[in-house]
Amino acid sequence: MINPFETPERKAFRETLVNFVEKEMRPYAHDWDEAGEVPWEFHEKAGALGLWGFGVDEKFGGLGFDDAFMRAAAAEEFAKCGAGGVPAAIGGRGISIAPIEWFATEEIKDRCLADIVAGRKGSSLGITEPGGGSDVARMKTNAKPDGNHWVINGSKTFITGGMTSDYFVIGARTGDAGLAGISLFFVEADTPGFSRTPLKKKMGWWASDQATLYFDDVRVPAENMLGQQDHGFIAIMNNFNLERLGLIAGCLGMMKVCLEDSIEWAQQRETFGKPLIKHQVIRHKIADMSARIDATEAYMNMICYQINEGEMPVAEISKAKFFATKNAEFCASEAMQILGGAGYLRGNRVENAYREVKVMAIGGGSEEIMRDLAVRQMGL
Numbered sequence: 001m002i003n004p005f006e007t008p009e010r011k012a013f014r015e016t017l018v019n020f021v022e023k024e025m026r027p028y029a030h031d032w033d034e035a036g037e038v039p040w041e042f043h044e045k046a047g048a049l050g051l052w053g054f055g056v057d058e059k060f061g062g063l064g065f066d067d068a069f070m071r072a073a074a075a076e077e078f079a080k081c082g083a084g085g086v087p088a089a090i091g092g093r094g095i096s097i098a099p100i101e102w103f104a105t106e107e108i109k110d111r112c113l114a115d116i117v118a119g120r121k122g123s124s125l126g127i128t129e130p131g132g133g134s135d136v137a138r139m140k141t142n143a144k145p146d147g148n149h150w151v152i153n154g155s156k157t158f159i160t161g162g163m164t165s166d167y168f169v170i171g172a173r174t175g176d177a178g179l180a181g182i183s184l185f186f187v188e189a190d191t192p193g194f195s196r197t198p199l200k201k202k203m204g205w206w207a208s209d210q211a212t213l214y215f216d217d218v219r220v221p222a223e224n225m226l227g228q229q230d231h232g233f234i235a236i237m238n239n240f241n242l243e244r245l246g247l248i249a250g251c252l253g254m255m256k257v258c259l260e261d262s263i264e265w266a267q268q269r270e271t272f273g274k275p276l277i278k279h280q281v282i283r284h285k286i287a288d289m290s291a292r293i294d295a296t297e298a299y300m301n302m303i304c305y306q307i308n309e310g311e312m313p314v315a316e317i318s319k320a321k322f323f324a325t326k327n328a329e330f331c332a333s334e335a336m337q338i339l340g341g342a343g344y345l346r347g348n349r350v351e352n353a354y355r356e357v358k359v360m361a362i363g364g365g366s367e368e369i370m371r372d373l374a375v376r377q378m379g380l
């Protein structure tokens with residue numbers, strides 16, 4: 001499909017990504033997923049691409065510019081590697097970087113940001129709690145002032161990269177109940193009182209670790225508060241928008257994989273004396289998948305354009321997220337039907353997409369919450 005927003009720089013960046021995914025990811029992604037981890041050296045290769053450098057100052061190893069199209073291209077191309085756990089392991093770290101860049105002191109940035117951006121060290125975002133993830137305003141983890149420190153108590157769960165990250169951006173209650181009493185904090189994993197346990201036996205995202213984090217009188221210096229006291233909710237919501245863009249793009253990548261692998265299979269597989277692709281029912285599936293891909297891509301591109309123009313189109317992002325997850329679910333299901341029994345065998349990209357679409361519909365704001373937010377943005 002024609003992309004009116006294409007530029008030579010974006011084209012070149014995507015070509016770099018495509019080559020990287022083909023050479024550095026596709027041959028290994030399935031094995032990494034089965035093994036349950038991505039080798040740490042791969043983080044550094046991803047860091048060298050600039051994936052964690054969007055919007056980050058060059059003095060911290062960042063790109064010195066931001067571009068929503070390039071962010072989306074990275075998430076889309078990585079999603080084509082064939083094992084959802086691998087882009088999750090990489091992209092999951094990215095969602096903690098913007099709050100550090102936006103709010104951390106120069107001292108924290110000097111000490112930590114360059115390592116995070118380069119992939120030498122990991123960082124994670126901790127918002128969800130055992131008591132719930134959708135209703136962020138009811139967060140229970142709390143931080144109390146003590147001299148020039150804050151003392152954090154509570155717990156976070158489902159935290160991507162939580163077992164392997166060195167740094168965390170977490171939300172904690174510093175004020176009254178509700179959304180106006182939440183602040184963000186930068187917490188280092190070696191701080192006394194911090195501990196973590198892995199979430200095991202997940203449906204998917206095997207190569208990406210998720211953890212429950214425990215804060216037991218964790219003392220952090222006052223300067224570790226990110227942004228203004230009690231204003232963390234807005235920052236969390238702003239950050240969610242970028243995460244959601246990545247998830248929309250990831251769904252798009254998964255859909256394209258489903259279409260590509262379906263076409264390839266349908267062209268070579270013969271049933272009832274002719275290739276599958278010549279059967280009308282299969283042709284209609286291909287048409288339906290292709291139309292949903294085009295619609296998702298066009299929607300996403302408009303959102304990228306608006307973000308680059310300095311807007312944050314919350315309603316469109318919310319709608320595009322559930323639109324993308326529903327379309328990804330559709331494409332994964334149709335592709336599985338086209339591949340038949342071959343699709344059911346572990347190790348192919350369609351089987352992986354079918355298994356991984358669910359987490360896209362839950363993480364970063366579930367389909368229900370996205371619909372709710374979209375309607376609220378309509379003033380209803």
Ligand SMILES: Cc1cc2nc3c(=O)[nH]c(=O)nc-3n(C[C@H](O)[C@H](O)[C@H](O)COP(=O)(O)OP(=O)(O)OC[C@H]3O[C@@H](n4cnc5c(N)ncnc54)[C@H](O)[C@@H]3O)c2cc1C
Nearest residue numbers: 125126127128132133134158159160362363364365366368
């Ligand atoms: C693999 C994985 C990785 C994750 N990584 C991170 C991470 O790095 N950091 C982080 O902070 N969190 C992370 N999460 C958590 C994720 O953001 C939450 O799972 C999500 O926000 C939903 O929260 P919940 O699971 O507590 O569901 P709940 O909030 O308990 O909701 C349960 C169900 O009810 C629905 N629901 C809730 N309220 C309503 C309503 N008012 N109306 C209708 N339906 C409603 C929800 O949509 C959901 O389907 C991750 C989750 C997974 C599965």
